[in-house]
Amino acid sequence: MARIGVFVCWCGSNIAGTVDVEKLREEAAKIPGVVSASDYKYMCSDPGQNSLRNVIKEQKLTGVVLAACSPHMHENTFRKAAVKEGLNPYFVEIANIREQVSWVHEDKERATAKAVDLMKMMVEKVKRDRPVEDVKVPLNKKALVIGGGISGIQAALDIANGGVEVILVEKEPSIGGRMIQLDETFPTLDCSSCIMTPKMVEVNQHPNIKLYTYSEVEDISGYIGNFKVKIKKKARSVVEKDCTGCGECWNACPMHKNVKSEFNLNLSERTAIYVPFPQAVPLIPVLDRSVCLHFKKGGKCQKCYDACGPKCINFDLQDEIIEETVGAIVASTGYDLMDTSMYGEYGYGKYKDVISGLQFERLLSASGPTEGVIKRPSDGKTPQTIVFVQCVGSRDPEKGVPYCSKVCCMYTAKHAKLFAHKVHGSQSYVFYIDIRSTSKGYEEFVRGTMEQDGAIYLRGRVSKIYEDGGKLIVKGADTLSGNQVEIAADMVVLATGVIPKKGSDKLAQMLGISYDKYGFYTESHPKLRPAESSTAGIFLAGMAQGPRDIPESVVSGSAAASKILGLFSKNEYEVEGTIANVNEATCVACFYCRRVCAYNAISKKEIKDRSGKVVKVVASVNPGLCTGCGACVNACFSKSIDVKGFMDDQIYAEIKALAI
Amino acid sequence: MGKLAYYPGCSLKGTSFEYEVSLLKILEALNIEIKEISDWNCCGASAAHSINHNLSIALPARNLAIAEKDGYDSVLAPCAACSSRLKNADYELKNDDVLKKKITNSLEMNYVPAGMSINNMLEFLIGEVGKDRIKSMVKKPLSGLKVASYYGCLLVRPPKIMQFDDAENPVTMDELVALTGAEPVDYSFKTECCGAINSLSKPDVVMALTGKVLYDIKKHGADLVVVACPLCHSNLDVRQREIERKYEEKIGLPVLFITELIGLSFGINPKDLAIDGHMVTADSVLRKIEELNNK
Amino acid sequence: MKTVINEQNRRSFSSQVESMLHDKLAKCYQCGKCSAGCPVNFEMDYTPNQIIKMTELGMEDAVLNSKTIWLCVSCNTCSTRCPKGFEVTGIMDVLREIAEKKGITSKAEKEIQMFHEVFLDNVKSNGRIFELELVGKYKLKTRHLFRDMFLAPKMLEKGKLKMQGEKISGLNQIAKIFKDFE
Ligand SMILES: Cc1cc2nc3c(=O)[nH]c(=O)nc-3n(C[C@H](O)[C@H](O)[C@H](O)COP(=O)(O)OP(=O)(O)OC[C@H]3O[C@@H](n4cnc5c(N)ncnc54)[C@H](O)[C@@H]3O)c2cc1C
Ligand code: SF4
Numbered sequence A: 001m002a003r004i005g006v007f008v009c010w011c012g013s014n015i016a017g018t019v020d021v022e023k024l025r026e027e028a029a030k031i032p033g034v035v036s037a038s039d040y041k042y043m044c045s046d047p048g049q050n051s052l053r054n055v056i057k058e059q060k061l062t063g064v065v066l067a068a069c070s071p072h073m074h075e076n077t078f079r080k081a082a083v084k085e086g087l088n089p090y091f092v093e094i095a096n097i098r099e100q101v102s103w104v105h106e107d108k109e110r111a112t113a114k115a116v117d118l119m120k121m122m123v124e125k126v127k128r129d130r131p132v133e134d135v136k137v138p139l140n141k142k143a144l145v146i147g148g149g150i151s152g153i154q155a156a157l158d159i160a161n162g163g164v165e166v167i168l169v170e171k172e173p174s175i176g177g178r179m180i181q182l183d184e185t186f187p188t189l190d191c192s193s194c195i196m197t198p199k200m201v202e203v204n205q206h207p208n209i210k211l212y213t214y215s216e217v218e219d220i221s222g223y224i225g226n227f228k229v230k231i232k233k234k235a236r237s238v239v240e241k242d243c244t245g246c247g248e249c250w251n252a253c254p255m256h257k258n259v260k261s262e263f264n265l266n267l268s269e270r271t272a273i274y275v276p277f278p279q280a281v282p283l284i285p286v287l288d289r290s291v292c293l294h295f296k297k298g299g300k301c302q303k304c305y306d307a308c309g310p311k312c313i314n315f316d317l318q319d320e321i322i323e324e325t326v327g328a329i330v331a332s333t334g335y336d337l338m339d340t341s342m343y344g345e346y347g348y349g350k351y352k353d354v355i356s357g358l359q360f361e362r363l364l365s366a367s368g369p370t371e372g373v374i375k376r377p378s379d380g381k382t383p384q385t386i387v388f389v390q391c392v393g394s395r396d397p398e399k400g401v402p403y404c405s406k407v408c409c410m411y412t413a414k415h416a417k418l419f420a421h422k423v424h425g426s427q428s429y430v431f432y433i434d435i436r437s438t439s440k441g442y443e444e445f446v447r448g449t450m451e452q453d454g455a456i457y458l459r460g461r462v463s464k465i466y467e468d469g470g471k472l473i474v475k476g477a478d479t480l481s482g483n484q485v486e487i488a489a490d491m492v493v494l495a496t497g498v499i500p501k502k503g504s505d506k507l508a509q510m511l512g513i514s515y516d517k518y519g520f521y522t523e524s525h526p527k528l529r530p531a532e533s534s535t536a537g538i539f540l541a542g543m544a545q546g547p548r549d550i551p552e553s554v555v556s557g558s559a560a561a562s563k564i565l566g567l568f569s570k571n572e573y574e575v576e577g578t579i580a581n582v583n584e585a586t587c588v589a590c591f592y593c594r595r596v597c598a599y600n601a602i603s604k605k606e607i608k609d610r611s612g613k614v615v616k617v618v619a620s621v622n623p624g625l626c627t628g629c630g631a632c633v634n635a636c637f638s639k640s641i642d643v644k645g646f647m648d649d650q651i652y653a654e655i656k657a658l659a660i
Numbered sequence B: 001m002g003k004l005a006y007y008p009g010c011s012l013k014g015t016s017f018e019y020e021v022s023l024l025k026i027l028e029a030l031n032i033e034i035k036e037i038s039d040w041n042c043c044g045a046s047a048a049h050s051i052n053h054n055l056s057i058a059l060p061a062r063n064l065a066i067a068e069k070d071g072y073d074s075v076l077a078p079c080a081a082c083s084s085r086l087k088n089a090d091y092e093l094k095n096d097d098v099l100k101k102k103i104t105n106s107l108e109m110n111y112v113p114a115g116m117s118i119n120n121m122l123e124f125l126i127g128e129v130g131k132d133r134i135k136s137m138v139k140k141p142l143s144g145l146k147v148a149s150y151y152g153c154l155l156v157r158p159p160k161i162m163q164f165d166d167a168e169n170p171v172t173m174d175e176l177v178a179l180t181g182a183e184p185v186d187y188s189f190k191t192e193c194c195g196a197i198n199s200l201s202k203p204d205v206v207m208a209l210t211g212k213v214l215y216d217i218k219k220h221g222a223d224l225v226v227v228a229c230p231l232c233h234s235n236l237d238v239r240q241r242e243i244e245r246k247y248e249e250k251i252g253l254p255v256l257f258i259t260e261l262i263g264l265s266f267g268i269n270p271k272d273l274a275i276d277g278h279m280v281t282a283d284s285v286l287r288k289i290e291e292l293n294n295k
Numbered sequence C: 001m002k003t004v005i006n007e008q009n010r011r012s013f014s015s016q017v018e019s020m021l022h023d024k025l026a027k028c029y030q031c032g033k034c035s036a037g038c039p040v041n042f043e044m045d046y047t048p049n050q051i052i053k054m055t056e057l058g059m060e061d062a063v064l065n066s067k068t069i070w071l072c073v074s075c076n077t078c079s080t081r082c083p084k085g086f087e088v089t090g091i092m093d094v095l096r097e098i099a100e101k102k103g104i105t106s107k108a109e110k111e112i113q114m115f116h117e118v119f120l121d122n123v124k125s126n127g128r129i130f131e132l133e134l135v136g137k138y139k140l141k142t143r144h145l146f147r148d149m150f151l152a153p154k155m156l157e158k159g160k161l162k163m164q165g166e167k168i169s170g171l172n173q174i175a176k177i178f179k180d181f182e
């Protein structure tokens, strides 16, 4: 005979303000099988939990219903309290009368009626609860980091320093990401490569880190603790272990014109065999077969091979597939700049001296195409007047994206500052709509750009840029003085907004993690679980989640690492027991369930007799992947799948409770 | 090519008669038949939408409804202002059922929006006629002639309604210029406003705007300007002498309708294209064409 | 400059504009791109983005008596480039229409307003524009009799000015349209 206890929580006035908690308690007491009904101000408080435990003990309860807040909040709290009194944790049910009732309704009477309904349903459910056991999955204590920008590097180093093996996969020939393209960094103006290269070198030398550059993840399957990863290592045409990075090959390569350097954002050329920048890690060149004469002209050229001392150039090398098994993954694939060609009015791509913020970083950088001397792309002259235009592509739902890219206010202030430092007597004008400078030292930094470095800020957008007599005429507005403003500039820098790295949506699909409409990975909870993806065992870091600067990228890399180290501190991972369960006796192997499962949790299982002969094929649920969503239950014609804790008879009983 | 309606609009019957003359001439050469919408009325131009929104939809709607009733598949409105008003009306009637009801009630005619394609001159030439057909008619290629295409506002803006070319950097007219063998000239103010309707009421403003465009074209070395809009034409052509006087700098840029330029390349006699109807004489252009042809 | 906000007036004016415009004033975030590209901004007393803000604040008199709404030539540069897709050109139409309906005559820019009025009168009586009549009436009304007169002889010579206008046969229909919507 069921002995159910119902506990109504007021949540202060959060619930009690809208729901008549006494009425609710009285209604509960009337339900057959309910042996105790009570209400209390804060059930989650220590006294609240204690009273729950006392009633369980004294009344020998077989099930508990809490009419309280969302199970996302305190289900665990109450389950733990119940377990202490020897109850199976799944005998605790929650009627959510806060998020689903008091917070969304105003009429007290009708809200109370709804609360009563929800409570009744849970009572009927809990009467039919059977014990459910959590599932334990073993953990392979090895981590995969995808993307070797600053956030991925930080994650990899932290995990490796925690004693765990890391595989770092980077798509480009070198790690470093965007940060290594930057010159000096706000707000402290430390040189980016000075602080970045030591980390890159550390990655390369770390005994716990295996680095795959010029590589991409081809396929991922499995689940937390047990991901199977296929990595494609693209053919470099250079035998890595023999290469000394001496540079003879790229110096010998005749293809030194017409191939634009990706690293320098088309502001300079590179050879067919090349390293993207001098401090590349690893310092091993890549031979770009799409432009190499050896490949284009039927083997005619082999100057690099001839020049190479250790003869490590091998034109026949093929892509390699490497397979690894890891227990956890960090996705830190970073960002791209938005394409600004849709701004016909700004003439990006038409006028050579209208450039992006990242291109300006390359012009500032000592390792850049101009060795740190600011020169305009059109004629190599040093500009005296630069106009900076903020929010290009960002905050523009019509042509770009509605969100704020967060870093461009700051990098523009930095650009104007560095321009003033490098070109004496120069002048910069910055068109902005709002200035976002909210981290430590940021506001002071921007003020400094105006007050010490003399940048003139105009509040307004630019409408058009055109060329006239060797100058770029910038037509903008200053909404503060209410004026249309025209400035003749030598160069224009567009503070282009950021978008997720190309292909990040595809990777997300491969990983089975969710992403927003722009392609940024979404966190499991925006506030409380910011490092976790929607899929267990996969963590997020850096700009791949949304606009953020270097400090935030580093913090998020460390956060992902600490989550993984925490996960790996145990040998097994516990998964909630409320997952799908196949009745093998009735399963007819139609595998409709497999088709509808969004998590790839269902596989074929062969049942063999003693002699090893297959007697039956049935569906089998992988506990590591199943989320208990229940899609398969609906799809199964033979009614052979149930989700534990949500059995058909329970659901019907709930519906019946509502109907009466 | 379906049945083609022709909506001339008031300007083509008056100050911009050159546009109509030349357009009919080249269509004749191309053997394309268009028919004037019977008893068409003024589209209301800028005045209607400036002070009376409903009127600005109702006036063009009458023309569209007549065209629809008469079974046309598409409407050619060579005047950029007219095509813009017709497209606007069609768009609003498509998206605002309440307004549509009011207007069809008032007209006592039915109208199904988006049923006919409404074309400006350039759309018509590229879309309905086609580049190949135009090219095949070019008898006297204008190679060596430098031509700036001026689009102004109404052909391209607002893009969501006009659905024509790139709003910031249109190329259709330049493509047509290239078909005639002439060389398109790129410059910065292809779609900058000339002052349009305020020509009479605010001549100073119009001269400032038009002047800016003309001087920029001049600087980029064009021999002439082509347009596809009577309003642009009258500002660029009729006001040109005055602008020269005001800013004390010679311009001397003949302003032709695109149809006239095409007509010249077809070898049609300039007189038959009404090229002598402009305020800024096009003699320099005609001379240059002769010279180039003799070379 | 100072504005005391009267909540009731503010709401009634801004919601009248919004309902005629089919757009929300709050969409505009005052970036100023509209004003930056407006070809006639240099002549305006308020920039287009100011007009939008003032409308939102309910500054009805200032807005309806502004030069700006009449100087706007509906070139659509503003709406085309507005990052928020706000109907800037549209709001100018709406404000002119409200001013017109209220019988407010623009002090500084009455010529423009009169031109529109004379133009529509011409359409009303002929169904089409008879340019000579249009210009004549406009000049009479504005008393700018001699402005642009020097253009006339040459235009006549070139055949640009027709001496006779055309009337359409469906004038009754035109009359009805005007009756229904004026
Ligand atoms: C012009 C400009 C100036 C800036 N200046 C500053 C500054 O002064 N101070 C500051 O704090 N911040 C600055 N920032 C912001 C800074 O660049 C970012 O915060 C930081 O680089 C983010 O690092 P990340 O690791 O998340 O991404 P990224 O640097 O983009 O790194 C991602 C890495 O992942 C790799 N990758 C992507 N996809 C895959 C894949 N599928 N498989 C394998 N690898 C992949 C990429 O190749 C890349 O190496 C600036 C940004 C810009 C645009
Ligand atoms: S020459 Fe050989 S060793 Fe030197 S960098 Fe090139 S591939 Fe490596």
Ligand code: SF4
Pocket: A249, A252, A253, A254, A255, A271, A272, A273, A287, A288, A291, A292, A293, A294, A295, A301, A302, A303, A304, A305
């Ligand atoms: S073989 Fe290719 S990479 Fe090597 S030197 Fe020749 S062009 Fe350069």
Ligand code: SF4
Pocket: A390, A391, A392, A394, A395, A403, A404, A405, A406, A407, A408, A409, A410, A434, A435, A436, A495, A497
């Ligand atoms: S950070 Fe500044 S410049 Fe960048 S989108 Fe946000 S407001 Fe605009």
Ligand code: SF4
Pocket: C027, C028, C029, C030, C031, C032, C033, C034, C035, C048, C049, C052, C078, C081, C082, C083, C084, C085, C086, C088
């Ligand atoms: S451009 Fe658009 S958002 Fe910007 S001020 Fe003008 S109307 Fe407002």
Ligand code: SF4
Pocket: C034, C037, C038, C039, C040, C041, C048, C071, C072, C073, C074, C075, C076, C077, C078, C079, C088, C089, C092
């Ligand atoms: S439509 Fe009016 S307000 Fe907008 S840019 Fe043109 S003239 Fe200015």
